[in-house]
Amino acid sequence: MNVVVCVKQIPDPAAPGALDPSTHTLVRSGKLILDDSDSYGVEMALQLAGNVEGSEVTIVSMAPNGETSGLRTALAMGAARAILVSDDALAGSDALSTAKVLAAAARRAAPDLVIAATESTDGYTGTMPVQMAELLGMPSVTFAKRVSTDGTTLKVERQTESGYDDVECPLPAVVTVTAGVVEPRYPSFKGIMAAKSKPIDVLSIGDLGLDAGQVGRAGARQEVVDVSEAEARGSGEIVVDEGDGAQRIVAFLEQLKVV
Amino acid sequence: MDRIWVLAETAESGPTPVTLELLTAARAHASTVEAVAWGPDTASIAGTVGEYGATKVYDVGDLAGALPGAPVAAAIAALVASGDAPDAIFVPASYDGRDIAGRLSAKLDRPVLTNITGFAQGDGQLTTEHPVFGGTLVVTARFTGDGPGIFVVRAKSFTAERSGGGPAEVVAVAPGDVGATGAAKIVERHVEAASGPKLDEAAVVVSGGRGLGAPEHYALVEELARLLHGAPGASRAIVDAGWVPYSHQVGQTGKTVKPTVYVACGISGATQHLVGMKGSKHIVAINKDQEAPIFSVSDLGIVGDVHKVLPALIEQLKSRG
Known part of the structure; x- marks a missing residue:
């Protein structure tokens, strides 16, 4: 079973974000790391591949500047190889352009199963994996909280508003996993060393047969027309608990007639 | 148009x-x-x-x-x-x-x-x-x-x-x-028993975050929610950690809630969380870090230990009957 995991390398979410004043896109010039949301997908892929003999896990990603540090993290966890699409023409790509690029890259690994996070931490559009599924002509099951497969059929517990659905789907298919579904392993020292020699294919959009007009800012077909400060919500009374914290909250709730 | x-x-x-x-x-x-x-x-x-x-x-x-x-x-x-x-x-x-x-x-x-x-x-x-x-x-x-x-x-x-x-x-x-x-088919639906109101419809939402320290302490959040006839919610941090299911998550990648009162327990207020709850009418926060961003949107902020304040709060509400 060939398992492809789509991952995104993002600016550290703990650092304050900024928008580029001219393009209004997220500034990505600093160090990029593997999106935490994607570590669940990588772990899920490794576990599912471990259960089906002859499986291999390939990491697929796209980044404008040849960034590989996040990919090395995924390789150190145990993935066999990675495909990185890196091209100046990709800057400013929207979710659909990204899906076109990643679908073309994933095809190279002849995937039986494609795994992605439900959404990225920095862009959180949440549509890319399904757009990719449509482009690959595959069914998709989103918001998975449990996944199993025998290499032929995918069985998923899919989150719903009121609980979850048992969903079944033949492979090949795309599945998106919610955070917390598995406990991502920490790369071992051995894994980190092994990752240094694992192959990363770096491709341009031309290698994938895509045209610069389909991706990047040209392909996005949307623009930011304004960025403004949101109405600030003033803070109220902040008090240090001197053993009366609970009482103060009760008094506040009483005043609002909640209790 | x-x-x-x-x-x-x-x-x-x-x-x-x-x-x-x-x-x-x-x-x-x-x-x-x-x-x-x-x-x-x-x-x-x-x-x-x-x-x-x-x-x-x-x-x-x-x-x-x-x-x-x-x-x-x-x-x-x-x-x-x-x-x-x-x-x-x-x-x-x-x-x-x-x-x-x-x-x-x-x-x-x-x-x-x-x-x-x-x-x-x-x-x-x-x-x-x-x-x-x-x-x-x-x-x-x-x-x-x-x-x-x-x-x-x-x-x-x-x-x-x-x-x-x-x-x-x-x-x-x-x-x-x-x-x-x-080809993806639903084989069976599971409706989880919810005793209180729905998270995105409740008049009161009580949410817990990493400051709770351990998954078992989330029970305090659930109990307070129950006493206030509200719904329990969660920050992304504890959903990612597997303490509570994704359906509880409030924030950019979860539910948007706009209750009359939102009580944030041990939540620092990462931007990803604030997007989902800033529209609440009144916000109460309990956090031990005075610099926590959650206080910048709170109407009442208690700088204190959530493990002391929450049990005391539950006790006081219970004693009111």
């Missing part, structure tokens, strides 16, 4: 609240508002969607257990291909809504704008508002290519208001071609 379609999701009680919010929003920007629905009994919602302004409901019909993404998108794409295209399609940012928007986007080769919380008109065009960086900035965007644009809108961005319209006309639409993409 002449015509906007709204993707109408249905729950047991009828169209979901966000469906009615989107119908209301669509009315402000188009002379004709129509709905697209699916399920075994679309006729039963014709009255309600009509009351909120839809004059027509396109009925995709019963999906026979298939997940809605592929078949609903295929039916809409077939309508558009036949020349019956709206200027814009409004989609709720729900589990199924996002699936349908993604499929449709790829089928029509049209981009999507997501996480929309407001609409406006600029130069005769529809513009969209998106909160970024924890809602401190608002980005205004628009499509530059050919329509129909696909707009994915967050729940509770608009207040649903009736238009007083009569029942919508139900029009059956032919299923589109899904090929292999429609």
